[in-house]
Amino acid sequence: MGLQSWVATSVAAAFLAFLGSAGAQTDTLKKIKDSGVVTVGVRDASGAMSFTTGPGQYTGFHVEICERIIADIKKATQLEKLEVKYQLVTPQNRIPLVQNGTVDIECGTTTNNAARQKDVAFAPTLYVEGVRVAVKSASGIKSTTQLAGKTVAATTGSTSVQLLRRLKSDATELTAKDNSEGFLLLENGRADAFVADGQILATLISKSKDPAQYKLLDQVLSTEPIAIMLPKGDAAFKKLVDQSVVSLAKRGDAARIYDKWFLKPIPPQNVIVGLPATEMTKAAWANPTDKPMEEYEAR
Structure with missing residues (x-):
């Protein structure tokens, strides 16, 4: 089985497992399937990771990663159309908005640390x-x-x-x-x-x-590991997102998307940030993990 077919099958299996599980604290996939909408938390000035290019328009490294994840969510939920709604978040409200279900997946510049893991979950890190x-x-x-x-x-x-x-x-x-x-x-x-x-x-x-x-x-x-933030207590949704992120890393897509945003001209001024990937970021691509910041510092 080719890698793309494996990813699609794994994502679909994760969704089916979710449908068959009872008592899940958070039903993010069901919510998305029923509404036909996924709400993405974004930042308007978080460097090349997440920023705005105009009213209601957001882009950047993490935003593009989330677009790839959303494509897998669409396949898993078997929706013909999945509307993407952007929700601007701040450092002050980003965690509460994920906790209360306003935001399904947060794609800004949030550090994965032990304290935050008590309130939310994180996908594997693609940027250290x-x-x-x-x-x-x-x-x-x-x-x-x-x-x-x-x-x-x-x-x-x-x-x-x-x-x-x-x-x-x-x-x-x-x-x-x-x-x-x-x-x-x-x-x-x-x-x-x-x-x-x-x-x-x-x-x-x-x-x-x-x-x-x-x-x-x-x-x-x-x-600090910067990672995509997810609702806590939703194992099926996290599994689907984790599989999507891991496949991006293993296929080399994460590295290519990184180069696009950090080594090439980016909109709207077409400036070049000029930050090659660090060895720790490359290590994160080689072995994706959702471990918190404290485990990095202990190395």
Whole structure:
């Protein structure tokens, strides 16, 4: 049996297993089949992972991965038409919206960690991120040890806020409502540094008026698996999504989609982020897993 046929058969089997299971806490597949709609959580300014190109239009690495998953959901539910509804989420509301069923699958830039696994489930990771610090090139700042007495921005509800506090650098903390605002604080001088996922910072810098004015510090504050978020307690839906993600990794599609968004011009300005896949991201493609951040740090 060819790989594509195996994937389709496995996905269909997962759906049939779901239909035959009783007492499932969450019936995401049944909900999708009955409504003909799948609701996708997206971000509007999460670097090349998930961003908007206009009203109601979203794209990026994780959004495209989810489009592939949705194609498998459509096959499994045997729907002739499956409407995709985009729901904009923020760091503050993304977990509650998955928990209460407003969002079926969240495709932004959410870190899979042990605390969040108590509330939601995650698909296998296809992108391992390093949280870093952006500063202005002329600032003279070369290390986080030089942030004492400085003002440092981070996005509310992100893991970067906790990392900033752990630095204990006596820096003044300034929180932004989203990543765009965080970079704007750096851009207009209200903040001396902005802490966020490395790819978000690299994308924002590449899209700025003068990218040469900014740089990323070499120090990586935390290694974090960024993964697609799912409802907790829905084994059949997670199995289907997991199989879809694993097949994307094993076929090499994940790597090709990565290159499209991080090494080639992306819309709407056709800028190049210029971030080759790290060895940890390549390792995630070779052996897809939904293990939390804490297990990465323990390596």
